[in-house]
Amino acid sequence: MKKRSDHSMQTDAAAGFSRPLRLSAGQDLRGYLTGRAARTLLFITAFVSVAAVLLIFVFVVREAVPFFKSTDAAASLSRLKEFLTRTQWFPEHEAHPEYGVLAIIVGSLYVTVVSLLIAVPIGLLAAVFLSDIASFKVRQICKPVIEILAAIPSVAYGVFAVMVAAPWLQKHLGFTTGTNALNASLILSIMALPTILSVAEDSLSAVGRDIRQASYGLGATRAETMIRVVIPAAGSGILAAVILGMMRAIGETMVVWMASGNAAQIPSPWWDLSQSVRTMTATIAGELGEVPKGTTHYHSLFAIGFLLLIFTFTLNLISESFLSRVKRRQR
Amino acid sequence: MKAIWSGKKTLALLGMALFVLGLTVPASAARQLLQVDGSTTVGPIGDAFAEAFSELYPDCSITVKKTGSGDGAAALVDGRCDIAMMSRFMKEKEFRQAVEKGVFPVAHVVAMDGVCIVVHPSNPVAALTAEQIRKIYKGELTNWKQVGGADMPIVPISRDTSSGTYETFHELVMNKEKMAENVEYVNSNPQSHSRVRSTEGAIGYVGIGFLDRYVKAIKVDNVMPSRSTIAKGIYPVSRPLFLFTNGYPKLGSMAHAFCAFYLTEKGQEIVEDKGFVPLTEY
Known part of the structure; x- marks a missing residue:
C-alpha cells in the first residue's frame, strides 16, 4: 500500500517536469x-x-x-484676490460680472464639517459596537446592510431631501426654508456614514486580540480596554476613516445641489444652520451645462474645480499617510 | 524600448478600429438622420415632434438631446446637430462664432412660453408689479406684509442661472439686475414647483405648463398669465421658443418638415399638450 502511493507521488512530481527543458x-x-x-x-x-x-x-x-490670465501680473493678482476673498458670485451678469467664491468655499466646508459632526460620532460608536460588542451573527447581518447605504444613488437622497426632509424641517422646526445647510448636512452625513463606519471598523478589528487580552490581563474592564487601548491603537485608521468620509461629503454634488438651497451666502450668524448655502460642486454642476464655452464664466468654473481638486488631493494624501501607518503597525 | 513600441502599435490599432467604426456608422444611416439638440425647456416639444415623426416617416431616425440652450447653439455651430432648440435668441457671441464658421443660424419660432410667478396657495397676495417682484429678488422686500400679505418672511426661489427660464426672468423681470445673496436656486421646473408647493413663504417662477392647483399664479402688472395673454404677448413675462437651423432648411427635407411641424394640427396639439402656447389660433 505504502509503496504504491509513494510511487504514484513520484510520477505526479515527475509530470511537473515533463516539459522539455530545452x-x-x-x-x-x-x-x-x-x-x-x-x-x-x-x-x-x-x-x-x-x-x-x-x-x-x-x-x-x-x-x-x-x-x-490677464494683460499684466497686477491684474491677474487682483483677479485671484477677488476670486478667493470676495463673496459676490454673479458670473453671468453682462455688465458687471463678479467672481468671488469665498461664500461658496465656506458653504462647501460648512456642510462638510456639520455633516462630519453628525456622522463621525455615530460612525465610530457603531464601529466599536460592530467590532467588539456585537455577536458574529449580528455583525454578519449589519455590515452588508450598512454598505447598501453606500450603494443608493445620490439623486435618490436628493429627492428625499427636497420632498420629505425639507417640508418636515419647515413644519416641525419652524424654518422659513427647508432646503438649507442643515438639510444638506443631514443627508451628507447619512451618505458619509458607511465609509466612516466600515474603515473605522476594519482598523478597530485590525488591532490584535493579543493587545486586548494583555489589557484584560492587567485588570482593565472592557470599556477601559476599548477607550484607553484599542481606540488609541487604531487611531490612524480612524483618522483615515474620518478623512475618507470628509472627501465623500466635500465631493458630493447631486444631494447638495438639491438640498442646500444654493444661495451663495455665508450664514449670519455663522451657526445658523437654517440658512441656505451653496457648495463648489453644486456651482459647477449647476452652471457648467449652459455656460457659453470659452467665456470667463466658463473658465471660472474650472478654477473652482481646480480648488476642489486641491482639497481632495490634500485630503487623499493625508488619509493615505494615516492608512500606511496602520499597515506598518500590522506588520 | 520594445514595450513602448508595442504600446504604440496597440494604440494605432485601437485608433484604426475607432476610425473604421466612425466611418461606417454615419454612412449606413446618413439618409434620414436628424440630430436635434438644445434647451431643456423646448426639449419636450422636440421629443414629441420626434415621436410623431417616427409614425409619419417610419424610415427616418431623429435623436433629441436636451443639454441646454447654450450647448444647443454650440452644437449647431460645430455641426454636431441639424436643429438647435433654444429658449432664447442666440447671443451675439454665439451668432458671430456661427457666422465665422460658415453657419448661418435661422430662427423658427414654434411656440410661446410664459414664465409664471407662483406663490403658496395659502398666500393672500394675488398680484404684484414687476417692480415689486424685482425688489423681492433683490432683497429689498423681505416680508410679505410689505406687499400686502401676512407677516411672514419671503423665501425667493430662482431657477439656476444657466437655465433659459432664468434668463427670461432675469431679462424681463429683473432688468438684468443682480439677485440678492439669499435667493435659493433649484435646477428644474418640477423642483421649483415642489419647493413653492411645500413652503408657505415662497415665491418662485415656472413655465405655464407647471401651473396646477398646488401653486398659485399671481398677476404681474395686473395681467393674469393665461394662454391668450401669453400668445398675444400682453403678459409681461412671456417669450418665444426657437428652433435654429443652419440656413433655411431645404424645402421638402426632413429638417424643414420638423421646423414647420408646429403649423400642423398635430403639431399645435403637441405644443399645447406640453404646456406651451401655440402661436397659431385655430
Missing part, C-alpha cells in the same frame, strides 16, 4: 513575445487609470488658467 528557437521566441505582450497589456490597463488622473488634472488646469 526549447526550440521558435518556442523560445513565442514564449518571449507572449510574455512581452501580456506585460504590455497589463501595463496599459494599469496605466489607463493613472493617465486618467493626470489628464483630468491637466485638463482642469488648462481650462482654469485663462481665468487668472
Whole structure:
C-alpha cells in the first residue's frame, strides 16, 4: 500500500517536469513575445487609470488658467484676490460680472464639517459596537446592510431631501426654508456614514486580540480596554476613516445641489444652520451645462474645480499617510 | 524600448478600429438622420415632434438631446446637430462664432412660453408689479406684509442661472439686475414647483405648463398669465421658443418638415399638450 502511493507521488512530481527543458528557437521566441505582450497589456490597463488622473488634472488646469490670465501680473493678482476673498458670485451678469467664491468655499466646508459632526460620532460608536460588542451573527447581518447605504444613488437622497426632509424641517422646526445647510448636512452625513463606519471598523478589528487580552490581563474592564487601548491603537485608521468620509461629503454634488438651497451666502450668524448655502460642486454642476464655452464664466468654473481638486488631493494624501501607518503597525 | 513600441502599435490599432467604426456608422444611416439638440425647456416639444415623426416617416431616425440652450447653439455651430432648440435668441457671441464658421443660424419660432410667478396657495397676495417682484429678488422686500400679505418672511426661489427660464426672468423681470445673496436656486421646473408647493413663504417662477392647483399664479402688472395673454404677448413675462437651423432648411427635407411641424394640427396639439402656447389660433 505504502509503496504504491509513494510511487504514484513520484510520477505526479515527475509530470511537473515533463516539459522539455530545452526549447526550440521558435518556442523560445513565442514564449518571449507572449510574455512581452501580456506585460504590455497589463501595463496599459494599469496605466489607463493613472493617465486618467493626470489628464483630468491637466485638463482642469488648462481650462482654469485663462481665468487668472490677464494683460499684466497686477491684474491677474487682483483677479485671484477677488476670486478667493470676495463673496459676490454673479458670473453671468453682462455688465458687471463678479467672481468671488469665498461664500461658496465656506458653504462647501460648512456642510462638510456639520455633516462630519453628525456622522463621525455615530460612525465610530457603531464601529466599536460592530467590532467588539456585537455577536458574529449580528455583525454578519449589519455590515452588508450598512454598505447598501453606500450603494443608493445620490439623486435618490436628493429627492428625499427636497420632498420629505425639507417640508418636515419647515413644519416641525419652524424654518422659513427647508432646503438649507442643515438639510444638506443631514443627508451628507447619512451618505458619509458607511465609509466612516466600515474603515473605522476594519482598523478597530485590525488591532490584535493579543493587545486586548494583555489589557484584560492587567485588570482593565472592557470599556477601559476599548477607550484607553484599542481606540488609541487604531487611531490612524480612524483618522483615515474620518478623512475618507470628509472627501465623500466635500465631493458630493447631486444631494447638495438639491438640498442646500444654493444661495451663495455665508450664514449670519455663522451657526445658523437654517440658512441656505451653496457648495463648489453644486456651482459647477449647476452652471457648467449652459455656460457659453470659452467665456470667463466658463473658465471660472474650472478654477473652482481646480480648488476642489486641491482639497481632495490634500485630503487623499493625508488619509493615505494615516492608512500606511496602520499597515506598518500590522506588520 | 520594445514595450513602448508595442504600446504604440496597440494604440494605432485601437485608433484604426475607432476610425473604421466612425466611418461606417454615419454612412449606413446618413439618409434620414436628424440630430436635434438644445434647451431643456423646448426639449419636450422636440421629443414629441420626434415621436410623431417616427409614425409619419417610419424610415427616418431623429435623436433629441436636451443639454441646454447654450450647448444647443454650440452644437449647431460645430455641426454636431441639424436643429438647435433654444429658449432664447442666440447671443451675439454665439451668432458671430456661427457666422465665422460658415453657419448661418435661422430662427423658427414654434411656440410661446410664459414664465409664471407662483406663490403658496395659502398666500393672500394675488398680484404684484414687476417692480415689486424685482425688489423681492433683490432683497429689498423681505416680508410679505410689505406687499400686502401676512407677516411672514419671503423665501425667493430662482431657477439656476444657466437655465433659459432664468434668463427670461432675469431679462424681463429683473432688468438684468443682480439677485440678492439669499435667493435659493433649484435646477428644474418640477423642483421649483415642489419647493413653492411645500413652503408657505415662497415665491418662485415656472413655465405655464407647471401651473396646477398646488401653486398659485399671481398677476404681474395686473395681467393674469393665461394662454391668450401669453400668445398675444400682453403678459409681461412671456417669450418665444426657437428652433435654429443652419440656413433655411431645404424645402421638402426632413429638417424643414420638423421646423414647420408646429403649423400642423398635430403639431399645435403637441405644443399645447406640453404646456406651451401655440402661436397659431385655430
